[in-house]
Amino acid sequence: MRVGVDAACWSNKRGYGRFTRGLLNAFLQSNTKHELVFFVDSQTAGDGDLPSNVRTVVVNTGDRPTDAASASDSRSIKDLLAMTKSVAGQSLDAFFFPSVYTYFPAITTGKIILGVHDVIAEDYPDLVFPDKKHRRLWALKGWLAHKQANYIMTVSEHAKKGIVRHFGHNQDRVFVIDEAPDPVFTTLALDKVDRSVLSRFGLTVDSRFLIYIGGINPHKNLPMLVQSLSEIRTKPGMQDVKLVVVGDLKDGFTPGVSELKSKIAELHQDDAVIFTGFVKDEEVIHLLNVAQALVLPSMAEGFGLPAVEGAACGIPIIATQNSPLPDLLRDGGIFIDPNSVTELTGALSVMLGDSIRRDEMARVATAKAQQLTWQRSASQMDMMLSTVAGKS
Incomplete structure (x- = not known):
């Protein structure tokens, strides 16, 4: 043809x-x-x-x-x-x-x-x-x-x-x-993680952070993620947790930036949310490899490629149930009702507080991502x- x-x-x-x-x-x-x-x-x-x-x-x-x-x-x-x-x-x-x-x-x-x-x-x-x-x-x-x-x-x-x-x-x-996922998305040994990429955003290999990658659209549900982050940070030992938001703030499809920043200010989370802007794949893999989890709380996803890319880099996923991800990455993450702050906060708590369960989900997620x-x-x-x- x-x-x-x-x-x-x-x-x-x-x-x-x-x-x-x-x-x-x-x-x-x-x-x-x-x-x-x-x-x-x-x-x-x-x-x-x-x-x-x-x-x-x-x-x-x-x-x-x-x-x-x-x-x-x-x-x-x-x-x-x-x-x-x-x-x-x-x-x-x-x-x-x-x-x-x-x-x-x-x-x-x-x-x-x-x-x-x-x-x-x-x-x-x-x-x-x-x-x-x-x-x-x-x-x-x-x-x-x-x-x-x-x-x-x-x-x-x-x-x-x-x-x-x-x-x-x-x-x-x-x-x-x-x-x-493109081949660049892969697991890295800790000594292969580029510290200079992390330091550009005020992070180290020991930082505890969650990562979101994608557009800043209203349907991506990021204000709810900030709400859950603020609740998690009130718990003992969680005050240092941060959220790294990777995405082009000037993209024509991102009319949700103002709403997101207003929510951050309202909940006094300015010190907890890091906006990186657009980051090349060759650099974002260093963020992914040391993040605690990738979070994709969207109202819906047709596929959810950032979650699969995160899984390929060895981290577990928190993602919306309204997507194919519960099937694609089954047992490799926690899949939540995108309307439930309670479910999202509970999922964050597991990823940040239960290393055994988190590591097992990460192992499964990586194996699933490698099949694609x-x-x-x-x-x-x-x-x-x-x-x-x-x-x-």
């Missing part, structure tokens, strides 16, 4: 960008049956990190699509039409959008495969979009994208159930391709394309 790919999210730092790079890099290394053609905006092409072993069609655009498609912005009609025209002139058997975020109307005789990583925007629109205008724009884009799509790709059986529930797709036309690889995901993509090629 000759497959067009929307590669506009290639350079994006968030989960769907990581998924696109991890999956397609692995697929390009192993694929022998299908020809890929990348369609990419001029801004992303200018970053210079696209793979060299794939044909690329560069489209002149006014804005980077992943910025313009953020929760508080929208893409211009001119840019959307430019992407549409670029595909219309190509002979393709299929066109693959790794993420609906950068969807545009694709005029092609090929079958369209739409990547939908979750239904968080549908389940929690008030938490994802800042106003009615952007909620309506998202609903319109979603309606058109799902109407045009012949097949859906998603990242977990959990997400698949939500997609079928919301959009009514036949289950046999929804494919699951797992996410996976991008090579496996590439095989799932190959099977998806072969199935699409054989269907009407």
Whole structure:
């Protein structure tokens, strides 16, 4: 098959960008049956990190699509039409959008495969979009994208159930391709941990801290995490515990920063919460390897890749039940009701106060994470394309 790919999210730092790079890099290394053609905006092409072993069609655009498609912005009609025209002139058997975020109307005789990583925007629109205008724009884009799509790709059986529930797709036309931790996420011996990375954030290898990695969106439920942190720090021997928040505070999808900082100030936890900003993977692994646990208390996750990356670095997980993580990392963490401060506080107490149980969960989590690889995901993509090629 000759497959067009929307590669506009290639350079994006968030989960769907990581998924696109991890999956397609692995697929390009192993694929022998299908020809890929990348369609990419001029801004992303200018970053210079696209793979060299794939044909690329560069489209002149006014804005980077992943910025313009953020929760508080929208893409211009001119840019959307430019992407549409670029595909219309190509002979393709299929066109693959790794993420609906950068969807545009694709005029092609090929079958369209739409990547939908979750239904968080549908389940929690008030938490994802800042106003009615952007909620309506998202609903319109979603309606058109799902109407045009012949097949859906998603990242977990959990997400698949939500997609079928919301959009009514036949289950046999929804494919699951797992996410996976990049090879850089691995356990390190204590003497291999880079102390200079820790010291940049006021930490040492002996510091007791919890870590969160991801966007600072309202649906990530971070104010509740700060609430639990403040309660834990009142307990004997827990006053030194800190929370490290790793994520780009200027990202277009992060309208929850002000609310989070207000909660920190309200609970007098300014000395307990460390904002690192964006940290490269090669550095964040040193934080992960010495953290007590990674905490992902989101209202929902389609996959929850940061939790799997943390597990790959040898730490246990506290994560939302409303995700595939209770299955992916079973017995490798504590999975909580995202509406329950009591459950979250109890989970923090276990991770910080019961080293035997914590170490056992860490061992299991690491073993589970090691089962997920991008090579496996590439095989799932190959099977998806072969199935699409054989269907009407």
